[in-house]
Amino acid sequence: MKRALDTLEEADDVILGAGFSGLSAALRLAQFGRKVVVLEKHTLPGGLNSYYYRPGKYVYDSGLHVLTNRCPVSRRWGMPFVYRQLGLSAEQLPLHAPTAPSLVRLGDCSLETPVEGEALLEKIAADYPAQSDGWRALWALLRQDQLEPALAATPAREVLERYLGDAQLIDLLRLPVFLYGGYSAGDISFLIFRNIFRSLFIEGVGHPGSIKPWLDSLVSALKAAGGEVFYRAPVVAIEHQDGAVQAVRLESGQRIRAGNVVSSIGWAETRRLLESAPDDAPTAQTACISAVETTFCLSREEAAQACPHPMVFFHADERFDWDPAAHPFQSYSISCAAHFDFPEEPEYCFFKIAAYLGGEGWLGLDEDTYSEKKEAARARLEAELREKLPGLLHIPDDAVNETMTPRTVHRYTSHVDGAIYGGADKSFSGETRHRNLFLVGNDQGGIGVVGALISGIVVANLKILTGGR
Ligand SMILES: Cc1cc2nc3c(=O)[nH]c(=O)nc-3n(C[C@H](O)[C@H](O)[C@H](O)COP(=O)(O)OP(=O)(O)OC[C@H]3O[C@@H](n4cnc5c(N)ncnc54)[C@H](O)[C@@H]3O)c2cc1C
Structure with a gap:
């Protein structure tokens, strides 16, 4: 049975955001037996690429036009990398081919x-x-x-x-x-x-039919690996000392201690959560x-x-x-x-x-x-x-x-001014000035859904699972 959020005091890895990059980082880390918690502001996963219901039969894909990397040319890149690293199959993350140019x-x-x-x-x-x-x-x-x-x-x-x-x-x-x-x-x-x-x-390019099965597969696999996702859980502050983050604070005032924080919410947006860190003031965008x-x-x-x-x-x-x-x-x-x-x-x-x-x-x-x-x-x-x-x-x-x-994008992702590809300022390494705070997703350079999935995996592998920097 799922425990209540307010009983949670600490985790090895706290992931901010249940978009594709946050979910893939969380799944990768949970597969290695780490205690992983995803905190998501909204009621559904997917962030920029989610879905919503409309009266009648419609389930709208909020972002999805097409997905990419349908036809692999290397085992070390694109979807073969994602399937292997996340332990998911082409049936769980399907992509159907176009029939026209x-x-x-x-x-x-x-x-x-x-x-x-x-x-x-x-x-x-x-x-x-x-x-x-x-x-x-x-x-x-x-x-x-x-x-x-x-x-x-x-x-x-x-x-x-x-x-x-x-x-x-x-x-x-x-x-x-x-x-x-x-x-x-x-x-x-x-x-x-x-x-x-x-x-x-x-x-x-390819099309999954709907984005929902992709999200369902990721969330199910994460839960099966022991990870937890909490919705309606906006993080309002990241506490830090001496160049390391220590805890995140929720809107409710609850404090959760964190071994690492992996943020998918954007770099400028993450900096805003860092309390009294003058060096991390948002740069001009x-x-x-x-x-x-x-x-x-x-x-x-x-x-x-x-x-x-x-x-x-x-x-x-x-x-x-x-x-x-x-x-x-x-x-x-x-x-x-x-x-x-x-x-x-x-x-x-x-x-x-x-x-x-x-x-x-x-x-x-x-x-x-x-x-x-x-x-x-x-x-x-x-x-x-x-x-x-x-x-x-x-x-x-x-x-x-x-x-x-842009207001819709902002409402569902909290990205500054409804930015659809993140800020102009990227951290391709995923590192920040805080040694246990990492970025995934758009502002680590992971563009699009498949890019976001890869970003989460790569940062989890290189910065946390292998001891990082
Ligand atoms: C309109 C539109 C169409 C798109 N079309 C396509 C497409 O066709 N194909 C494609 O591949 N890509 C498309 N994209 C891009 C793709 O959606 C993104 O690249 C990808 O989803 C980014 O995922 P992410 O995990 O990095 O970030 P996000 O999806 O932004 O996830 C971040 C999550 O963090 C949550 N969050 C924010 N602040 C907080 C907080 N303080 N506390 C807790 N949670 C928080 C947000 O609610 C969100 O769920 C589209 C994007 C948009 C906007």
Whole structure:
């Protein structure tokens, strides 16, 4: 029988947040007999990628467009690594293949990305013959499991320009990567670029049908391994002394002593919980990247008519500059769950349209002002896509739909300004200035659901299970 939270006094490892990175770190640690406790603010697991119920038959996936790393190219990377390390199977964390190519579109220039990675290699080599040698060399680099540290830290554009001389091709390759995980305006490190590109296109996207079975599998496995998850358990402070954390404090005032604290809530957000630690004051953040998204709930037939591709990555200008806070409603992601090879016919499919923007200005509004702002954003998103992609998208006029904003993301994750990829400030090592406080998830560089799972495992392995630093 599950014990009550208020009887809990200490744990070997206290995990902040029951998103994918927190759950995977917790499961990994619990498998080694450690006393692990996950404290989650909300009533459900999943964080940025959870689900909620709507009247009738609908279970909405709050984040999910597609997942990545469907087709492994190495046992040491992606889903084979996740399955092996967490002791879970492809039946417990299923991914179904797309049945149509995705589309990258920059202004009027398009690149269809075939379902299989090697086909994309050959397609670009054929479409851009003058770039073929450089492209093949870049592809080989993107496939590598290990990157030399200096190269990993180099800005992505600089590395792409070493291999390719065609600015349009470079932008076509950058566009989907930034829409999936461009955590800072301008550029990101080549390490993260490689991780996302490889996950999306070399291993390829897939769809789980719904995110709920993935979360159910993780939570069940964690409980079976002896770990505990407590919901409605917001942590409001992390106590520390002499460079080590000692305990976390809950909103209720309860104090739980901790051997280690693993935080998935974000770096800036974690710093705010550290009491009187001047060195850990939040650093100046660049404007957070967030999104407005409308999800339509359709029959599979209706969804297939709405969009012919599983994913569309679209930027309205001919050149790709990534600064959604300065230039909102320029970049869009569209996903359509009608185009996946599900073993059973789904009752309904989600068609999602999203525009990227800065997250500032969405919090602290009174309800009327917020409703007006949300409605204006929803209407602009639809109107601009209808105008900019005529013939490609058929956005339904009267289907059941839901719109989320940066405020929604903030409400369900507590990320500053509803940041969807975390802050611009990352700790790729997972370390902080406190020797037993570690970061996992977005701010450790784990982007997307699979990235978050890997982040939790790697930090648990390297920083706690093997004795760490
Ligand atoms: C709209 C949207 C669409 C997305 N689509 C996709 C997609 O299609 N495919 C994909 O792979 N990825 C997608 N992502 C990204 C993906 O969801 C994230 O990368 C991933 O879920 C991050 O997981 P995490 O564990 O690092 O963090 P989070 O999911 O942010 O988890 C952090 C958890 O910590 C909890 N928390 C915060 N503060 C506290 C506190 N003080 N005390 C206790 N608990 C706290 C939060 O409630 C949350 O549950 C999407 C994200 C969004 C927002």
